[in-house]
Amino acid sequence: AQSVTQLDSQVPVFEEAPVELRCNYSSSVSVYLFWYVQYPNQGLQLLLKYLSGSTLVKGINGFEAEFNKSQTSFHLRKPSVHISDTAEYFCAVSDVAVGDDKIIFGKGTRLHILP
């Protein structure tokens, strides 16, 4: 069965500093990978997704993620964070197999931006 592990439940970082949010997944098949962001009391918004091709994926708000198949990882990075990046971030995985549209979510990483 698929699973997603977000290694840090909370990450504090100073404004304008770089940040990396870690995500590892377990799956024996080809996968799609996603990062979603959730601002307080709101739904989830897609940041970026890996479907195939280039392992470096760029998303909205200056975020990017790198797919590493050998390490089954999909870490999210931003070179310089802003106070508006304060949110919870979810990594998610889905099988490429036809007929299975479900997504498995990690437990989330709460990003705290310190002034």
Next chain:
Amino acid sequence: DGGITQSPKYLFRKEGQNVTLSCEQNLNHDAMYWYRQDPGQGLRLIYYSQIVNDFQKGDIAEGYSVSREKKESFPLTVTSAQKNPTAFYLCASSIPGGNNEQFFGPGTRLTVL
């Protein structure tokens, strides 16, 4: 504008009462999903539907029921059998056979008193 709407945003109910959460989408998506979110737990799948008049249980279906009579609508009923119903509920939709990306509504926060 296309999107997913959930109503109401906040809902309060007394213990023992059934309550129905609304989810409507105008994205013309075939698949719809209900998730429950608790602090530190991530999103857990309650029910999903890939086509009208068909739905499947997710990981935590006990105490919940759904219907899918129209493509646009996927209401969730939280019954009195659900032992701990206070949570944030999220509805999502996707295009089956696509890349599995899901689009989310704004959520409903249910508090049972």
